[in-house]
Amino acid sequence: MTETGVSLLDMKNISKSYGHVQALQDVSFNLRSGEVMALLGENGAGKSTLVKLLSGLITPDSGSITLNGEPRTLGTPSAARAAGIAVVQQEFSLVPTLTIAENLFLGSGDVRGLWTGKRLANLARPLLDTVGLEDLDPRRFVSSLSVGELQLVEIARLMGRNAEIFILDEPTAALSDVEIVRVMQVVKRLTAMGRSVIYVTHRLGEVFQIADRATIFRNGRSLDPVPVSELTIDTLVERLLGRHLGEMYPPRAASLGAPRLEIKDLSTPGLSAPISLTARQGEIVGLAGQMGSGASSVLRSVMGISFTSSGTVHLDGTDITKANRQKAISMGVGYCSDDRKFDGIFQLQSVMKNLSSAAINRFSTAGWLSNSRERSLAGQVASKFAFDESRLPSNAGNLSGGNQQKVAVGKWLAISPKVLLVEEPTRGVDVGARAEIYRNLRTLADEGLTIIFASSDMAEVKGLSDTVMTFYRGHLIRVLPAGEITDQQMMLDVTHASVSSTPTTDAVNLSDEV
Template structure:
């Protein structure tokens, strides 16, 4: 374990925190230097969020001390933490879409005189902050019209404008493409050059190693180790995080691939995607790759009937389908796990049991009445099959970790016994243990003969699990690659619209 540097901006010592029935943190230590990117990694439930909420003034610690620039502090509110130079950039973007970029950046501290906002000063401040961060965004643009990556930069600019000493980034790249993430990393470098202490939380382990100076590993609310990022490997981090070896985060099973199940030909939607043709065979995992905005999700939604398509055909086991709404797709044997599980995938206020049965109410009901016994048996079976932990089917989904919520989404759709399963970012925002479980589930489904289409912004994930990879660029198919030909270079070349070498 590394020694504590004497010039640390932040020092947290012996941080302990309990909630009713749960000990979230036990004697956790953390120190971060000025101009350092210090990563914190661990499974969901390891204590990362609780530790950061203590730093941000959301929760007081039961025990332990927090020191900033040599001064002991104890925050009773997030406002008190901000006044001491602690900034938080959360995974969920927290901006007002109907206000301008400049208004969002200065929200809560608008320059004004006699109750009138000084627009010139407002825009001048925003322009200066955005320029310092290297973000090419017009201060007078409405935030609601910006891309997700641009909104992320505005979120960072809002924190940066308060002149923080410490900034916490919580999964900042979860909704960004590789190219957009690189823009974020350039902003981090500028902040590092200004001697800001940066705490970086991410499940993307290679990304962590690329940008961080040191890595602290948490497991079950305890600090396991703190090491320099240089020389550390993803495999070693995984072992420290889960307490066991995971030789392959993306296990690939050898499966006999059968006949075509889903055949999409010439699918088009004006202004969105054009002439998309693809095939998914029984037992095959087909990767759908491309940069954010390439049209991957839009194609998936059209196949499932969530969005219309203007031309093209969809065939299942050789029979042409007319799919104008999801109900038709489900009846035909197509299931779709959406990108945003909290908004589109589960009803957080309902139980695991209720969520799983939603997709098969006809099967578990008679004369309009739900057969509760049959519903419980089905839900318990699916929860156990998909490693939902704990398999407590009467608990509200909102009380489970992100990884287990994703498993409930999968359980809901697998209850329909689909022939084709479309997975849109199935492991986004889940920890490495849950990610391994989800990939095991995907492998088991392929063994059963389900045809799987998987969308992922993590290129190593696509390459590791796919039997074939289709690549989209600006709504058009630019490559179809067999597993042996799919490399990071070949996929990115097609994803960026470059001409591939013969």
């Protein structure tokens, strides 16, 4: 690890806004050659905006980018590629129906003449070797590879394009432990070869294993880069969370009602061990966990979306274990996924039709819609969720991310729900709309609604919940009243196991005492 490499990439005073939303504000970022720079921050802090800037997908409103001492503009993806910046895609850009070798050289223009299997395989061999895939036959089809192997092949492909800067955006989010080790080894190999890596991650343990320095983003601003050797997990968590939670989150419930949703010994795909949970009237339960932790699996199983292999779910004493989605909705259970564009809103329909979409039977008689009843229903929902009624006729797709999220969550009020299940209630939502969503949810809970949400945003879980449950890799780690759990404890619960279970812990030894 070259601690004193020369400055390779220097970004200064970068600002970028989307409409009213300031995604990046006066951000600076520095990368030396041969180093791994961890890029950390909560959801919406601006990490992905920075990655998009570097990959040429967007241009900054102001600020300068210097590469190898020369000022650069990375206006287009091809310009970024030509500058030697390579993004290892979260959604992989390999063609599954071609072989590994074919993928490695697809579009590179380096291999002229006939693409015979043998010739390509020979050319592919050295590239695969550098990423530790010595055993992989280049003539295998990409569709037969595991997620980890895909990522390594993708890195090999980018090596073939002579990339200098590799951006790995949450590379380990979907990987098994063994594959994580392989990816980490390759990252080290890359830096040993003088390449630089920007490593975006939510798993703090990985920072200590792999990174030389860390840059932390908070609400669109950057903190100065810190050598990892000067950090401890405590100081890192402190830096990550350092903001005023006071105004962001409403006060917790004064008192809770009777048990409303009772989950007993629930097993479902995504959970490694059965879990039990009781949510009371007026309670907000926060399930904290990273992607793949099993937190959202619980919600999906209750809603009848994913299979419940064993256990029971009772709503006000009624068994709803076997209820499908329509049945659950009719019983008063609403569910909002973490991807509003995928299955949360109808982008090309009006806000009014969106807000009423889950409750068509509430404004129709024998199949006939009543426009006036629909309007009043949508109006009620809008006023309950602090939504500007003048926007009811606009298309949902034309709203800001925050307002779209308010539509996706708020539409469930139309069914007069007893229980609301929400995944990532504020993903991709700016700070202002976040606070509003939190306030709305708390108001609804105070009126008796039970809310269970899953989130990878620790501050959100702690700030919004009455009860916190932490999840790691399919296991329920801890259940505590939100007032009694510390930020650090939560952060450790949802990330620390990745450190202790990974054999390459050479940089830090976190104690396992939890």
